Amino acid sequence: MKLSARLEALVAMVGAPYPHIWDCCCDHGYLGYQLLETYPDSVIHFVDVVPSLVAQVDQLLTGTTLPPDRWQTHCVDLKTLILPDKRQRYLMIIAGVGGDLMVEMVTQLLRNNKHQSLDFLLCPIRQLYKLRTELNQLGLGLVDEAIVKDGRHFYELIYVSTGSERKISSVGDMWDLTNPVHREYLALNIEHYERMGAQVVNPAHPALQAYRKMLRC
Incomplete structure (x- = not known):
């Protein structure tokens, strides 16, 4: 499956081994499917609030030879998600939404999963300056960041964590x-x-x- 430059960069930026990676707002599941192939030791969770999209991803994965314990699909509003195991370290990938909505999602995930070790790999489509400023205010710290050009469009990848103390620049240090x-x-x-x-x-x-x-x- 050929991915866009943006999705390829997201897959490549997943640095640490994670038991669970959550592809939030998964759309058609292309990113999560590549994560399954690239990170064989991780369980990949496909999350979207649209039932038809989740059903489509579920049908796609059921038709593959991938072991069923390697993936899960979830039709849920990300802002209500409560993660199942506080002992696990989770990576939440959120891409393709505006910065305002992304801040709401991250804020609610942190609020609903207090004292949880959470990493976020974010790729917003608007409001970068505001998003970066508010991520700092939420107490998150920078892990990595990058600029990606995909066709005529530019994207920023912002990798942050509850376990990092590195300040997030409002315009980026990359x-x-x-x-x-x-x-x-x-x-x-x-x-x-x-x-x-x-x-x-x-x-x-x-x-x-x-x-x-x-x-x-």
Whole structure:
């Protein structure tokens, strides 16, 4: 199964061995299926709130030779999920949703699973600055991060953990401005916040200031 550059990067960033990896908002299950092949010692959980999608993934996996104890499907609102074993370390992968919704999901997962060791691998499609700021406020720490270009679109991968004390930068510390992809993405972010600033009384948005500052580093 050929994955997009974004999904390939998510699979590659899973660094530590996890007993359980949760592919949240799993859609058609492509990411989770690749995780099954790449991490044979992990149980992969496919989670989505849409019953038809979960049924489709369940049918797909049932038709394979994969052992049934290697995967589980769950039709559930992620914000209500209570993880089954507090002794386990879990990786929660959330991709393809906006930063605002992602913050809600992470906040509720932390609230519903207190004192649980949780890692999050996040790939939002909007509101990166706000998401990063609020992840810090939730007490999470950075594990890894990256910029990925997939076709005409850019994505940030943000890997955070309840067990890390490394501060999460509001604009990221993964930039390499000798890389033309990174420079193109930075220019797009600056243009975005300049357009936003033209619509308000005070254009000095902290995100715009932070992105512009990187050009002077």
